[in-house]
Amino acid sequence: MHVWFLLLVCVLTTIAQDLNTFGIGLSSQWLYPTETEILTHTLAPGSNFGVLTHFWTTGDPAIDQSTFSYYIDGESEPSIQFVTYMLAGAGFNDQTSPWGTKWIGKGAQSGGWYNNFRVPFQKSIRVTGKLPSTVMDKKIIWIIVRGTENLPTSFHGFQLPSNARLTLQKIENQTYDPLAWVRVVDIPTGHGLLLSHTLAVSSGNLNFLEGCYHAYTSHEQQFPGLIVSTGTEDYFDSAFYFNAGQFHFEVSGYSHFRQVSNNSLEWSAYRMHDLDPIFFTNGFRFEWRNGDVVDDRGFKCIVDQGGHVVGSPTQSIVTSYAWVYVW
Numbered sequence: 001m002h003v004w005f006l007l008l009v010c011v012l013t014t015i016a017q018d019l020n021t022f023g024i025g026l027s028s029q030w031l032y033p034t035e036t037e038i039l040t041h042t043l044a045p046g047s048n049f050g051v052l053t054h055f056w057t058t059g060d061p062a063i064d065q066s067t068f069s070y071y072i073d074g075e076s077e078p079s080i081q082f083v084t085y086m087l088a089g090a091g092f093n094d095q096t097s098p099w100g101t102k103w104i105g106k107g108a109q110s111g112g113w114y115n116n117f118r119v120p121f122q123k124s125i126r127v128t129g130k131l132p133s134t135v136m137d138k139k140i141i142w143i144i145v146r147g148t149e150n151l152p153t154s155f156h157g158f159q160l161p162s163n164a165r166l167t168l169q170k171i172e173n174q175t176y177d178p179l180a181w182v183r184v185v186d187i188p189t190g191h192g193l194l195l196s197h198t199l200a201v202s203s204g205n206l207n208f209l210e211g212c213y214h215a216y217t218s219h220e221q222q223f224p225g226l227i228v229s230t231g232t233e234d235y236f237d238s239a240f241y242f243n244a245g246q247f248h249f250e251v252s253g254y255s256h257f258r259q260v261s262n263n264s265l266e267w268s269a270y271r272m273h274d275l276d277p278i279f280f281t282n283g284f285r286f287e288w289r290n291g292d293v294v295d296d297r298g299f300k301c302i303v304d305q306g307g308h309v310v311g312s313p314t315q316s317i318v319t320s321y322a323w324v325y326v327w
C-alpha cells in the first residue's frame, strides 16, 4: 500500500507539473485604435501543447465593436479574429443580458461577454485587441484571458488530436440574392470537425429561414451532401419560424430579432456542435441557402437549381462565424 501511495503521489505530481495554467487579467486598462497587446504566452520547456480556455471582457461600449486577434504559433496573420458579440453568438451587438451557456454568454448590461472555446497551440499564443477605426481615443477595458499547457480537449468521447487547430471562418456583411448559396465553411483538404456556428442576417422578411443547411463532409461531395437541417430555424433547434420566441439554450440560441422597418429586419442565432460534432475527412464545405425551393412534390432541401420558391425571400446581408477544428 505504501508503494502504491508513493506511485500515486508521483503520478499526480507529474500531471500537476505539466498542467500549467497561464493567463492575464487586466483591470481598467486601455485599448487603443492601434493594435494593443493583451497576452503573449510561450510554452514552458518540456510542454507539448497548450490551449486557451477562457476569454472575457467588458468596458467602454467601443469594446463591443473592437477586434480581438489570436496569433497562434507565431502567425503573422491571426487565424482567429473576432468581435465579442459574434464570439458570443449574438448578432447585431444584441445587448440582451444576462444569459449564458457553458460556452458563451453575456453577464452584464454592458459588456460581460465571455467564451470558453478551446483554442489549441503548439508553441505560443498571442492575443491583441484593437478599437474600431471610427474611434480616435483610447478606451477603458477589463479583460481576462486564460489557458492551460498540456490540457487535452475532448468532446463526449472524442479526443482532439494534439496537433489540431481552431480556425474561424467568417463572412462579414456580404449581400446574397434570394436562393443564393452561402458558403459558411470552405476547407479544401484535411480532417476536422465543426464546433460552432453563428449566423446574423438582415433581410426584407423572414422567408430566408426556409434555407436548409448542407454539410459536405469531403470537399468534393455532391449536392445535397449531408442535409443538416430542414430549414434554418430547425438547425437552431426551433421550428415554424421560431414561433416560441427568443431563447438561449446550451446547444442553440435565437439571440436577436429586430423589425427595423416594414420591409427590413435583423435576426441572429447560434448553434454549438460539441454534442453532435460534424466530422470531415477530406476537406469540408458547409452551406446555407438564403431561402429555399421545393420540388414538384413539395419536398425541400433536395433541389439545387430550379424548383418552386417558398415564400418571397429577398436579398440578405449575411454575417457568419464558423469555428472549425482542423488537423
Ligand SMILES: *[C@@H]1O[C@H](CO)[C@@H](O)[C@H](O)[C@H]1NC(C)=O
Binding pocket: 172, 173
Ligand atoms: C457590418 O455592418 C454593421 C451594420 O452596419 C456594422 O456595425 C459592422 O461593423 C459591420 N461589420 C463589418 C465587419 O464590417
Ligand SMILES: *[C@@H]1O[C@H](CO)[C@@H](O)[C@H](O)[C@H]1NC(C)=O
Binding pocket: 261, 262
Ligand atoms: C408599415 O405597414 C403598416 C401596415 O401595413 C402601415 O400602416 C405603415 O404606414 C407602414 N409604414 C411604413 C413606414 O411604410
